[in-house]
Structure formats: structure tokens, C-alpha cells
Amino acid sequence: MKQCKKQSMILIVFFGIILSVFLSGCAQKLAENSEFTENQKSAESIYPQRLDWFIPDGMRADPDTFTIYVWAQEGKLPNIKRMMDQGSYGYAIPVYPSHTPVNFAALLTGTYPKTNGVADGPMRIEGQTLAKPAVAGFSSSARKVPAIWTTLENSGKSVVLLSIPGSTPPELKRNGITIRGRWGGWGADFHPIIFEKKSVDQRKKLARNAKLFFLGLELTKFVDPSNTSWTITENGDNTITGIYRDKGITIDMPLYGATIYAKMIDTIDNEKDGYDTVLFSLDKKNIVAALRQGEWSEWYPITFTWNNKTVPSHVKFTVIKIDDDGFYRIRVLVDTLNQYIVEPQEAANQLEKETGPMVDFVDNFPPQLIYYPEDKQTFMQESKMSFEWHARAVDAIYKEFRPDVFIHDIYSPNQMLTSRWWLGYIDPESHRYNDVSDAEREQLWAETKDMYLDLDNIVGKMLDNADENMLIVLSSDHGAVPLDRSVKLNNLFAQKGWINYTIDPQTSEHIIDWTHSKVVFLKMDNIYINPNGLGPNWTRGSGPAYEQLRKQVIKTLEDLRDSDGTKPLAAAVKWEDVKEFMDLPPDRSGDLVIANIAGYGWDEEISPDGRIFDSPLESGYKQAIFANNTKGLWTPFIIMGKGIKKGHAITEPISVVDQTPTILYAMNQTIPSYIEGKVINEVFE
Amino acid sequence: MKYSSNKKKRFMSVSLVWMGLLIGLLLVTGCQYLESSFPKIVSTTPANTVENVFGYVFNVSQSKFNQTYLEYDDGKEIITLKIIRDVDLDIAETISSDRIVLFRSIFEPKRVDYPGQYTRTIECPEEFKPKYYEFNNTTVGERTKYFVGYANVNKVAGACTADLIYYNYAYGFMSCPQERWLIEIEYYSILEFNKTQMFMKSLDCTTLHNSTTQ
Numbered sequence: 001m002k003q004c005k006k007q008s009m010i011l012i013v014f015f016g017i018i019l020s021v022f023l024s025g026c027a028q029k030l031a032e033n034s035e036f037t038e039n040q041k042s043a044e045s046i047y048p049q050r051l052d053w054f055i056p057d058g059m060r061a062d063p064d065t066f067t068i069y070v071w072a073q074e075g076k077l078p079n080i081k082r083m084m085d086q087g088s089y090g091y092a093i094p095v096y097p098s099h100t101p102v103n104f105a106a107l108l109t110g111t112y113p114k115t116n117g118v119a120d121g122p123m124r125i126e127g128q129t130l131a132k133p134a135v136a137g138f139s140s141s142a143r144k145v146p147a148i149w150t151t152l153e154n155s156g157k158s159v160v161l162l163s164i165p166g167s168t169p170p171e172l173k174r175n176g177i178t179i180r181g182r183w184g185g186w187g188a189d190f191h192p193i194i195f196e197k198k199s200v201d202q203r204k205k206l207a208r209n210a211k212l213f214f215l216g217l218e219l220t221k222f223v224d225p226s227n228t229s230w231t232i233t234e235n236g237d238n239t240i241t242g243i244y245r246d247k248g249i250t251i252d253m254p255l256y257g258a259t260i261y262a263k264m265i266d267t268i269d270n271e272k273d274g275y276d277t278v279l280f281s282l283d284k285k286n287i288v289a290a291l292r293q294g295e296w297s298e299w300y301p302i303t304f305t306w307n308n309k310t311v312p313s314h315v316k317f318t319v320i321k322i323d324d325d326g327f328y329r330i331r332v333l334v335d336t337l338n339q340y341i342v343e344p345q346e347a348a349n350q351l352e353k354e355t356g357p358m359v360d361f362v363d364n365f366p367p368q369l370i371y372y373p374e375d376k377q378t379f380m381q382e383s384k385m386s387f388e389w390h391a392r393a394v395d396a397i398y399k400e401f402r403p404d405v406f407i408h409d410i411y412s413p414n415q416m417l418t419s420r421w422w423l424g425y426i427d428p429e430s431h432r433y434n435d436v437s438d439a440e441r442e443q444l445w446a447e448t449k450d451m452y453l454d455l456d457n458i459v460g461k462m463l464d465n466a467d468e469n470m471l472i473v474l475s476s477d478h479g480a481v482p483l484d485r486s487v488k489l490n491n492l493f494a495q496k497g498w499i500n501y502t503i504d505p506q507t508s509e510h511i512i513d514w515t516h517s518k519v520v521f522l523k524m525d526n527i528y529i530n531p532n533g534l535g536p537n538w539t540r541g542s543g544p545a546y547e548q549l550r551k552q553v554i555k556t557l558e559d560l561r562d563s564d565g566t567k568p569l570a571a572a573v574k575w576e577d578v579k580e581f582m583d584l585p586p587d588r589s590g591d592l593v594i595a596n597i598a599g600y601g602w603d604e605e606i607s608p609d610g611r612i613f614d615s616p617l618e619s620g621y622k623q624a625i626f627a628n629n630t631k632g633l634w635t636p637f638i639i640m641g642k643g644i645k646k647g648h649a650i651t652e653p654i655s656v657v658d659q660t661p662t663i664l665y666a667m668n669q670t671i672p673s674y675i676e677g678k679v680i681n682e683v684f685e
Numbered sequence: 686m687k688y689s690s691n692k693k694k695r696f697m698s699v700s701l702v703w704m705g706l707l708i709g710l711l712l713v714t715g716c717q718y719l720e721s722s723f724p725k726i727v728s729t730t731p732a733n734t735v736e737n738v739f740g741y742v743f744n745v746s747q748s749k750f751n752q753t754y755l756e757y758d759d760g761k762e763i764i765t766l767k768i769i770r771d772v773d774l775d776i777a778e779t780i781s782s783d784r785i786v787l788f789r790s791i792f793e794p795k796r797v798d799y800p801g802q803y804t805r806t807i808e809c810p811e812e813f814k815p816k817y818y819e820f821n822n823t824t825v826g827e828r829t830k831y832f833v834g835y836a837n838v839n840k841v842a843g844a845c846t847a848d849l850i851y852y853n854y855a856y857g858f859m860s861c862p863q864e865r866w867l868i869e870i871e872y873y874s875i876l877e878f879n880k881t882q883m884f885m886k887s888l889d890c891t892t893l894h895n896s897t898t899q
């Protein structure tokens with residue numbers, strides 16, 4: 001009996017030793033993993049250790065018109081309602097100028113442009129030519145202070161950034177994944193292209209506001225039908241059903257080193273002689289799709305070339321418009337995810353395996369889907385695809401990478417609200433508000449709210465993937481307000497004799513003679529002034545002549561009135577005062593920084609008609625407007641997680657710069673000394 | 686009794702063997718399960734140090750992709766050497782060529798983010814573009830190719846105006862055919878402390894190999 005006990009003891013001790021070895025072995029493996037150790041810590045921590053911050057671009061939320069919290073309470077945005085119930089919510093006000101690159105930099109650093117250096121998208125610098133901007137505000141290289149992801153990565157957290165402006169070239173080094181920072185000037189940044197039939201009428205129609213020659217060729221290519229031989233045969237893979245007329249119209253669509261072939265045919269299901277179907281092929285042998293107007297194909301693999309590199313990708317087609325007279329407008333959607341736009345490169349395939357080809361956002365900037373009534377349907381279909389992709393991406397990111405920190409964006413809300421089709425007709429502040437019937441407006445509201453439901457669906461995915469250690473934040477960079485009138489300031493300055501230009505006989509473009517020009521407006525809100533000329537390189541003027549001219553420019557802007565007597569200028573601030581009055585960096589500002597009132601937007605164009613005020617096709621805008629008193633530019637701010645008050649409505653609108661310090665505080669992280677925003681104390685329990 | 690005792694001993698031995706097998710299985714499958722649920726790209730092992738490699742004391746850590754990181758930061762110089770192991774020359778060439786194309790893309794002329802009639806393209810001025818260097822280190826095929834330029838305060842290449850420049854920056858690769866290694870090199874130094882070329886030329890595969898495999 002005694003011996004039996006002894007043997008049992010030996011067994012227990014032995015088992016204990018083995019178990020210890022096992023546990024220590026596994027513990028070592030666990031310790032090797034930062035995420036698990038973070039989770040382990042977090043189990044004991046009263047602070048959230050993980051973060052999911054969703055920053056949809058241009059998600060307007062205000063107390064009067066885009067009342068998203070009311071919509072949520074009414075059950076129309078169920079996941080945002082969940083966040084409200086479980087967290088604190090309110091409004092956030094963008095910094096000036098209230099557009100994307102500036103406000104993403106402000107959001108993600110907790111600083112104003114005067115500190116982070118991002119005062120605009122394209123920025124000019126003294127000593128360099130005004131003909132080309134020197135600094136790109138969407139690039140991480142433009143920023144003078146670290147973003148929140150650097151702070152979090154340095155504290156040992158793994159980070160994934162998806163479609164975040166200002167995140168490329170990648171800053172995350174070893175413990176992070178950077179996926180497609182928008183327009184960061186890094187990698188193979190492919191975008192969709194429209195192919196449209198060349199015609200003099202179309203050129204004239206589009207060239208007015210579309211500025212055909214500098215953007216059309218990029219985002220819309222005008223192509224004549226080609227003489228490429230492509231005979232449809234009735235056998236093999238190259239078949240279509242039904243009877244049709246092939247009149248030999250073939251369209252070659254060159255795209256990033258590949259060519260897609262299209263052929264217009266007339267399927268004979270009516271008496272009309274014309275075209276109603278477009279066939280697509282990648283090799284002129286096999287038809288991959290036969291589409292009528294409004295139809296989309298599947299995704300097809302294709303190989304692009306970028307800087308002599310072979311880039312496997314995917315394309316998808318739609319026929320936006322086809323006419324009996326042979327007119328065509330075809331959109332080729334391109335998979336915007338590839339191994340040359342992701343760091344580390346391996347992550348691209350890992351993600352795409354789960355999500356399928358990426359539709360990052362709808363349309364582009366400047367917008368292309370605004371010229372034909374049929375564009376609206378294409379816009380809505382493509383927008384839906386982008387939301388679906390981003391919803392899938394949330395699941396995929398957590399499944400594949402399981403980061404401590406996930407910060408993501410989708411640009412489609414901005415695209416919708418600044419497009420031609422919606423905001424001008426649903427916001428009562430718009431001059432176009434009464435251009436549609438109540439029933440039509442109701443339909444436009446339904447479409448707009450459907451986009452918010454798509455956003456809500458992404459929030460639902462975030463909540464599904466969250467645990468109790470996750471801090472979840474929903475915010476945005478800016479809203480959007482109606483754009484009624486564009487103001488072509490360079491027409492005004494040309495009339496004053498301050499701009500000298502020639503007209504290119506080939507393109508009819510107005511070419512500025514920088515050396516012999518004294519005043520020019522350049523994007524988004526800068527006026528450059530020098531009585532001695534603005535070129536070849538721009539130098540900051542000084543002295544009595546400079547002051548005199550600057551005074552004249554200010555007076556000219558102060559006196560400027562629209563036909564109904566409205567003054568579009570909200571403020572003209574001298575460069576030496578922009579730091580104090582606008583929180584902008586003087587060295588990245590023109591001689592004057594000008595803000596406009598809501599309803600107006602500055603425009604660079606010098607047009608043949610010389611008109612200063614014009615009505616643009618786009619019906620939404622956000623750039624050079626002071627946001628404090630323009631509620632349409634406000635955005636949501638919702639935060640939930642451990643330590644955050646539940647069901648709490650934040651009493652006053654916060655600033656976008658307050659969000660990073662509040663998040664860091666919530667996660668018990670050290671707040672870097674350069675941060676200028678404040679912690680929103682009232683959200684904490 | 687004796688018989689019974691032997692029987693018990695045999696029972697104990699068999700039990701121990703089975704238990705050992707079972708625990709071995711647990712060790713393999715249990716930990717593999719935990720490991721497979723980890724992020725697949727991002728984690729690394731804790732660091733130790735190696736001394737006097739090219740005159741620096743490096744922190745050394747290991748990533749899950751069989752990559753070794755050597756890191757050094759004294760405030761004046763910041764160095765990361767990433768050793769990618771088990772790569773033949775052609776694979777090394779593909780990897781470095783891909784990375785170099787991505788690096789070059791930062792400095793290519795491109796359409797601006799918010800185009801306007803007079804705001805169309807953006808390009809890094811020539812004086813801020815990095816310069817490319819390439820040399821063979823030894824007769825055994827070691828080759829170093831790299832760019833020397835500038836980085837901003839966040840250690841990102843593409844500082845194309847004077848106010849953005851914070852570091853001298855070198856980025857490149859050294860291929861080590863004998864070791865079947867590819868070394869990705871990032872070297873930053875504050876502007877007053879420019880020993881970039883000296884550092885790049887001091888690198889060699891043998892020293893690195895000997896230091897990190899001891």
C-alpha cells in the first residue's frame with residue numbers, strides 16, 4: 001500500500017514536471033508573440049489594449065440635416081446605435097482647410113497644420129517653381145511629426161493601416177502592415193479608367209468644366225474605334241448566343257501595359273439598326289463578357305506592367321452608355337490591391353485571398369462619373385462594390401493578421417457627397433434644392449441613407465471582431481456642404497492684368513507666363529503675389545511695392561460679388577498671420593490664404609469666356625471653408641470600450657485634433673509632447 | 686508479491702511511455718495551434734545583442750519569416766540590417782529589385798492628388814533625389830547596391846524640400862551568395878554626422894555571418 005502510494009507520488013511528480021515543461025514551452029511561444037502578450041496583459045488591465053479606428057472620408061454628421069444619431073435611434077443604423085449605447089458620441093469639427101490630407105494629418109497626429117506641416121494636398125515652397133507643387137499632402141513624407149501608429153508601434157503593438165491618407169511611403173517598420181495609402185506617391189497605384197469615343201461634340205461639352213486635357217487622358221481616355229482585326233467565330237470559347245450584326249467596330253483599350261478589346265455589336269432582337277451590346281476579350285480570341293448598357297462583367301485576371309515589373313491584377317467592365325450611332329462609354333474597374341502597393345508585399349496576396357479584388361472607392365478625384373445621366377447608376381453600383389470590399393476586409397484583416405491596432409478608411413462617402421447627384425438636391429442650403437420634386441428628393445435621400453447603412457455595416461464587422469480589450473472609434477475627416485458656385489479667381493486676376501498667359505494652339509489651354517505674372521490663385525486656397533514676377537522660381541516678396549499690390553489684391557477680393565450680390569470671400573489672411581489665425585504653417589502658405597463662404601468654391605481655371613462665377617456640375621464641396629460655424633462640415637465621433645461612458649452624448653463638438661490624445665489616454669499610452677489636441681475627459685467613466 | 690511488484694513496474698513503465706508520448710503530442714499540436722493563430726507577418730522574438738559588428742553593438746532579433754534584424758540607435762545613427770536567409774542569387778535579385786522599384790517610385794514624377802488647371806504634376810527636385818551606388822565587395826560575388834538621400838523626421842524617404850530633411854538616409858541591399866543571404870540595409874544619420882558612404886562600404890557578408898552565427 002505504502003509502495004503504491006510512493007508510485008502514485010512518482011507519477012504525479014513526473015506528470016507535474018512534464019506539464020511544467022509543456023507549459024513553459026508554450027509560454028515561451030506565447031511570449032514570442034506580442035499580440036498574445038498584449039492580450040494577456042489586457043486581461044488584467046483596466047485599459048483597452050487594442051484599437052479599431054474607422055475613419056470614413058467625408059462622413060458628414062450634423063445636428064440639423066445629416067442627423068445620423070437620430071437615424072440610428074430610429075433603427076436605421078443599428079451598429080452605430082450599438083456604439084452609441086455602449087459608448088460616448090458627439091460631433092467633431094475639422095481644422096482649416098477642411099479637406100482630406102489636412103484633416104487626416106490632424107486626426108492622426110493630434111496636431112494642427114502649423115505643427116504637422118500638412119496645410120493642403122499639393123503645397124508650394126518658396127524657392128521652387130509655382131508650376132509644380134513641391135510637397136504632396138497625401139504623402140507620409142510631408143508630415144513633420146509622427147502619426148499615432150508610430151506611437152503605438154513603438155509601444156509594441158502590431159498595426160494594420162488600410163487606405164489611410166498619409167500612411168505611404170510606409171512608416172510602419174517591423175510590426176505593421178500598410179495597405180494602399182491613398183495617393184501617397186508610392187507603389188503601383190492603379191486606378192479605374194473610362195474609355196469613351198472621341199468626338200468633337202463630346203470634347204467641347206466636357207472640356208468646359210472637365211478640363212479635358214490634363215485630367216481626361218488620365219482618368220477618362222478618349223479612344224477612336226480601331227481597325228484591329230477581331231473576327232467572332234461561332235465555335236470554341238468564342239461564342240455568343242443569338243443572332244447579331246457585327247459591323248466591325250473594335251475598341252482597343254490600353255491599360256497599364258495590357259490591352260482590353262471590345263467590339264460593339266447589334267443583337268437582332270428588334271427592328272432598330274444600331275448597337276446594344278459590347279463584347280469584351282483579353283486576347284481577341286475568347287469573349288469573356290457580352291454586356292448591355294448598365295451591366296457589369298465578372299472579375300478577370302490580367303497582367304499589368306509597372307516599372308518593368310509584372311503585376312498580376314484583375315479587371316471588371318461595365319458599359320456605362322452605348323448609343324445606336326456608335327457612341328460608347330466603358331468603365332474598366334481595376335483591382336486596386338497588388339503586391340506593389342502593400343508593405344510587406346506578402347500581405348497583399350494574403351488579404352486578396354480572403355477579400356477578392358479590391359474596389360477601394362468609387363469614381364476618382366476629379367470626379368468622372370458626373371457627365372451623363374447613366375453615370376449615376378454606375379456610381380451607385382461601384383460604390384456598393386467598394387463598401388462590400390471594405391466590409392470583407394475587416395473580417396479578413398482580423399482573420400489573417402489579428403492586429404492590436406487597425407486603422408481604416410473608405411473614400412466613397414466623400415465621393416458621394418461631393419458628386420453631382422445628391423447633396424445639391426437634399427441639403428436645404430443648396431441653391432439647387434428646389435430643382436427636384438419632393439418625390440425625387442425622397443429617392444435621393446434614400447440613396448444617401450443607403451450609403452450610411454453601408455458604413456454601418458462596416459461598423460458591424462468591427463463590432464463582430466471586437467473583444468472586451470478593444471477600443472472602437474468611428475470618426476471622419478470632414479463633412480461636405482453644397483457647392484453652388486465656383487469662383488474662377490484667375491479669370492479675375494487676368495482681367496486685372498496680373499496674369500500674363502498664352503494660349504496653346506493645340507489644346508486651347510491657357511499657359512501662364514510665370515515670370516511676367518504678379519498674382520495667381522493656386523489650389524486649394526493660396527494666392528501668390530510678387531510685383532517682380534512669380535517665376536521662374538517663386539520668392540516671397542517684400543517692401544512697399546509688395547505691400548501695395550497685396551493690399552490691392554485683398555481689396556479686389558473684398559469687393560468681389562456674385563450676380564445676386566453675395567460676397568464669396570470669408571477671409572483673406574496674410575502669410576505672416578496664418579499661424580496665429582488659421583493654425584497654418586507660413587512656410588507652406590501663399591502670400592494670402594483665402595477662405596470662402598459655404599456655397600462657393602475657388603477654382604484655378606482661366607477660361608476663354610473669362611467668367612468669374614460659374615455653376616459647376618459637382619454639387620458638394622468642403623475645401624476652403626471655416627468649419628466652426630458650418631455644421632455641414634462636421635463629422636461623427638463615437639468611442640466605446642473599457643473605461644468609456646456608455647450612452648453618453650458629448651456636450652460640445654470636439655476638434656479633430658482631440659481624437660488622438662483621447663484615444664491614447666483611453667489606452668493608457670503616453671501622450672507625446674507635440675500633441676496640441678486635448679483629452680476629452682467627459683467620455684471617461 | 687514479487688510478481689505483483691514487477692507487474693506494477695511494467696505498468697508504470699508503459700504508463701510513463703504513453704504519458705510521455707501524449708505530452709509530446711500535446712507539446713507539438715498544442716503549441717502549433719497557438720502559433721497558427723498568431724498574426725502571420727508581424728511578430729518577432731525578443732532581442733539580444735552582438736558586439737563589434739562593423740564597430741557597432743547591434744540588438745538582434747528574429748522574425749517569423751526566418752529573417753534576422755540587427756538594429757542600432759544611438760541618436761546620431763540609426764541602423765537596421767535585415768538578414769533574409771536561404772535565398773539563392775536569383776531570388777535575392779528579385780526581392781531587391783522589387784524593393785528598389787518601390788523605393789524609386791517615391792521620386793517619380795506623378796499626377797498631383799488634387800489636380801487643377803495649374804496644379805497637375807509633382808516631382809521631387811533633382812537636388813533632393815537620392816543617388817544610386819553599386820559595387821562588388823569581394824571576389825566571391827558579394828554585391829552592394831544602395832541609394833543615398835534624405836529622410837524626414839519620421840524616417841521616411843521622400844523629403845523633397847529643405848524643411849523636411851532630418852536625416853541622411855541610405856537604403857539598399859547586400860547580397861551574400863556564399864551564405865545564401867540577402868541583407869536589406871537602412872542607415873540614418875543626423876545631418877551633422879554624415880558617415881553614410883563609410884558605413885555602406887564597411888559592410889561585408891563574412892563579418893556579418895561570423896557575428897550572427899556564433
